[in-house]
Each structure stands twice: as structure tokens, then as C-alpha cells.
Amino acid sequence: MFKIVLLMLCCTDLLDYHSTVDEEKTEDLTESCSDKSKGLPQISHSTEQSVFSSECVRVDTSNQLDTAEDCKQSDTPCDDQVRVVTGKHTCHVCNKNFIRSSHLKRHMLTHTGERPFTCKDCKKTFTQSCSLKFHMRIHTGEDCGQTGERLFSCKVCYKMFTCSTHLKRHMRIHTGERPFTCEVCGRTFSCSFNLKCHMRIHTGERLFSCKVCYKMFTYSNDLKRHMLIHTGERPFTCEVCKTKFTQSSSLKDHMRIHTGERPFTCEVCKTKFTQSSSLKDHMRIHTGERPFTCGDCGRKFSCSFNLKCHMRIHTGERPFTCEVCKTKFTQSSSLKDHMRIHTGERPFTCGDCGRKFSCSFNLKCHMRIHTGERPFTCEVCKTKFTQSSSLKCHMLIHTGERLFSCKVCNKMFTRSTHLKRHMLIHTGERPFTCEVCKTKFTQSSSLKDHMHIHTGERPFTCEDCN
Secondary structure (H helix, E strand, O other), X not given: OHHHHHHHHHHHHHHHHHHHHHHHHHHHHHHHOOOOOOOOOOOOXXXXXXXXXXXXXXEEOOOOOOOHHHHHHOOOXXXXXXXXXXXXXXXXXXXXXXXXXXXXXXXXXXXXXXXXEEOOOOOOEEOOHXXXXXXXXXXXXXXXXXXXXXXXXXXXXXXXXXXXXXXXXXXXHHHOOOOXXXXXXXXXXXXXXXXXXXXXXXXXXXXXXXXXOOOEEOOHHHHHHHHHHHHOOOOEEOOOOOOEEOOHHHHXXXXXXXXOOOOEEOOOOOOEEOOHHHHHHHHHHHHOOOOEEOOOOOOEEOOHHHHHHHHHHHHOOOOEEOOOOOOEEOOHHHXXXXXXXXXXXXXXXXXXXXXXXXXXXXXXXXXXXXXXXXXXXXXXXXXXXXXXXXXXXXXXXXXXXXXXXXXXXXXXXXXXXXXXXXXXXXXXXXXXXXXXXXXXXXXXXXXXXXXXXXXOOOOOOOOOOO
């Protein structure tokens, strides 16, 4: 009897267990096909049928879907196939949020500068495999359909492209559309990449580093151009004079020397220039602006190049050397002018008297003789001079300063020319010779006075007796 009772209890427990399992299966099936599925039919035949709701959809949990097989046959995937991503993947550098961890991983390459995908043909590197794939079409000529053609054509200029995005970006050249705007300065751009690069100006971000001198750059093109300094490469050559340049823009500017083109005009004085930067520097003459200041002496300059040349006075740097006499100069233009002493070239001619000069500055100063212009005035005695160097030497009279000393007798002079002339006394050198009688002199002025003996010229007249 006891065995029969025990057997009945076990059967009862077994039935309860199966009932519980069936309920759990039904509940799991209901939940899996409810919250994340869409498009399921919602038909209610009685008040006993319950309807579950979520943020996305409402799903009927009646006997329309009784089994997992029914769920598989429905038009909408179940919960394990459709997932609404609610979590955020945040960049710890810039706090930008991403839906997927793969997007965050790809984004991190921006900060690390890593470019793991390399073109086997030209060694150019990319952050994404798709970018490399598009790039490879340059070498293979392959298009999106892999037929060897460029299927996307511009209807305006008929230029062909391998993908539609490139054509879309190209069309903005014709339409003038600039949909990407900088929130800081309001400047607009035709593509998002240009805006992204522009933002580095405001953020000060410099992602590209020179491996030789470790100088940092905002753009990869700037680094590439900088590397030519270390390699000494000058890939752009002028076809006229064979001068070589590191940049195509420098060659373009140089060509205007041969063509005589001066496309940039000053609206104030109508002076024309070959480069926009030259016009910009020139405009500061009219505005009086001098934004570049020497940190050593406080002197201000209208352009950065003049400050750079000025700094060589303090550093003593003279990077330009004459190959003939080994004289060194602070500027390349000074060396160029100096070389004409050896060649005898005098390409600059005065239109009034026909006198020729080896550099344009000397001609400019000479022209003041004809015009009578004396733009440099002594603030002490109001004496005017044609050159700033003459005023500088004149000021030594008022200050009593004598900067130039003779190493033989220690006599002091206010001008270097006076010291140079004085040194002829110690050396006995007489560099100026009369071509008639071969008499030699230490000064050119003495030779000039001596020549009056041979010519009979008497240029000085007494005002009283003539």
C-alpha cells in the first residue's frame, strides 16, 4: 500500500514539473517575440487575451504564435536577431560617443595617428580598409563594377570618377555649394574633410611629426613639403632657366618673372606684385602696421621675412657664402648683388643719366639725386639724407659714439669707411692710380682732384673776382 501511495505522489510531482516547464517555455516565447519584434499582427478575439507593450511595438501574446517554429516563420526576426543598442561607447580622449565598439576603435586611429592599411604600390597609408580599396582603383583603373571603366561622369566638364561620392563632391566645384561650416569663424567648406583639417587651426592640434627634427605640423601636406628640406629634393623645375623648387606654387610664382605677369595690385598706389603675400606685406606700408617684433631689441617689422633676416644680426649667422672670395652674407639677395662685383654685371640703369648699378637698391638711392628726395631726417639738427645708413652715421656726430677702432694705433672712427681709408696709412696701399702719369693715391677723391692737372679743368670759381 505504501508503495502505491509513493508512486502516486511521484506522478503528481512529474505532472506539476511538466506544467511548469510548459508555462516557462510559453513565457519565454512570448517575451522573445514581443519587445524587439515589429510588424506582428495584433488581433484580439477576447478580453482574456493579454497584450504586452514596449517602447517600440505592441505585440499580441495570444495563441497566434504558439511555438518557436511559428516565430521563425513570421516576417519579423525574433529578439536574438534584432537588437536595439542602448549602450554608449565613449572616446576617453574627446568624449565623442559611438553606437558600436568597432566605430570607436576606428575613431581612435585619429588620435593615435595609426594607419594600418598600406598600399603595396605607392606605400600610401590609410586608416580604413575601404579607403585603401578605393585608392587601389588609381593603380588598377578599376571602377565600382570592376569593368575597368569609370562609370560616374560629371555632366558639366565630363570628368570621370570611380565612385559616386567622388562625383558628388566634385559637383560642388560647379555649384559653389559649401555645406560644411566652421562654428568658430564661420568659414565654409565643400567637404567635411577640409572642415576637419581647418578645425586644427582653432584647436592648435598638430598630428604630423617630422621623424628627423621632430617638428610638428597641422597638415600631412605641410610635413611632406617640410621633408624636402632634409632630403634636398627639388622636384619642380622651371623650363626656361632650369631653376628648381620644392613647391609647385613657388614655381608658379617664379614663372611670372619670365612672363612679366603681376596679377596683384595695390588699391592705394596701384603698385603691382607677382604674389599675394607681397601685396599683403606692401599694404602695411600704407597702414603703418608692424606686427613682427624682435625679442632682443624690440624693433618692429612689417613682414616676418625682414624679422628673420634681422635676427641674424643678433645671432651673427651668415648662411650665404660667396664661392669666389668666401665673403659671407645674411641674405641671399645680398650675395646675389655681391656676385655682380666679380662678374661685372650692372643690369640696373638710371633713365636720367644712364649710370648703371649692380643692384636695384643702389639705383633707387641714386634716383634721389635727380628727384631731390631726402626722406631721412635727423631729429636733432633736422639735416636730411637720401639713405637711412647716412642718417645712422650722422647720428654718431651728436652722440659722440665711435664704434670703429684701428687695431694698429687704436684710433677711433664714427664710420667703417673712415677706418678703411685710415688703414691704408698703415698698409701703404694706394689703390687709385692715375692712368696718365701712374701716380697713386689712397683715396678716389684725391685721384679726382689730381686729374684736373691733366685735363686743365678748373671747376671752382672765386665769387669776388671770378
